[in-house]
Amino acid sequence: MSDATRVLGIAGSLRAGSLNRSLLRAAVELVPAGMEIRTFEGLGEIPPYNADVEARGDPAPVAAWKEAIRTADALLFVTPEYNYGVPGVLKNAFDWASRPPGKSPLNRKPAGIMGVSGGNSGTARAQLALRQSFVFTETYAMLRPEVFVPRGAEKFDPEGRLTDERTREAVRKFLEALGLWIERFRDTGRPGS
Numbered sequence: 001m002s003d004a005t006r007v008l009g010i011a012g013s014l015r016a017g018s019l020n021r022s023l024l025r026a027a028v029e030l031v032p033a034g035m036e037i038r039t040f041e042g043l044g045e046i047p048p049y050n051a052d053v054e055a056r057g058d059p060a061p062v063a064a065w066k067e068a069i070r071t072a073d074a075l076l077f078v079t080p081e082y083n084y085g086v087p088g089v090l091k092n093a094f095d096w097a098s099r100p101p102g103k104s105p106l107n108r109k110p111a112g113i114m115g116v117s118g119g120n121s122g123t124a125r126a127q128l129a130l131r132q133s134f135v136f137t138e139t140y141a142m143l144r145p146e147v148f149v150p151r152g153a154e155k156f157d158p159e160g161r162l163t164d165e166r167t168r169e170a171v172r173k174f175l176e177a178l179g180l181w182i183e184r185f186r187d188t189g190r191p192g193s
Ligand SMILES: Cc1cc2nc3c(=O)[nH]c(=O)nc-3n(C[C@H](O)[C@H](O)[C@H](O)COP(=O)(O)O)c2cc1C
Pocket: 013, 014, 015, 017, 018, 019, 020, 021, 080, 081, 082, 083, 084, 085, 116, 117, 118, 119, 120, 121, 122, 123, 152
């Protein structure tokens, strides 16, 4: 069995041609030795959060989502910015995973955030909004380096491969730093893990 650090990659966009899915694919490609990134593909199957549904038991897509988080050493969110915030599908999935309080698989889980936008912001506001959601679950989002990718259409080829060398280098450095960040939180006795 591999003892590589297991990172669960989550793209906050469902569309097939998503720049953020492409950025996550680039991260998988550029992963440093000793780390593996598995991508979570079930975000679109997670129903809207409803406490009445939750009271009857987590629907299968939610249970799979929570299990994927629980069995990962860390999370890597690669998200667009929608209307200055976190896309609804991602926030909704986060809300399910934050339950029940005290036993959430997100509790004290290390995480990294990156994002690519069509315009100039590079998802800075969405990343800050996501950090805000991490407070209650004490999800340890790495502070720096940050990866904001503006004007995404210029950075990828038509097949979705990240071609911009500066961005590739930023992703490489980000993942190396994430590996060190994850090490800091080893053996801290994460509740829910
Ligand atoms: C509903 C919606 C809201 C958006 N709001 C923002 C925004 O607030 N800031 C921004 O930089 N881009 C915004 N965009 C443009 C996205 O950056 C762009 O569509 C991006 O490519 C989406 O990510 P994706 O390619 O991974 O799907 C928005 C796009 C949509 C569909």
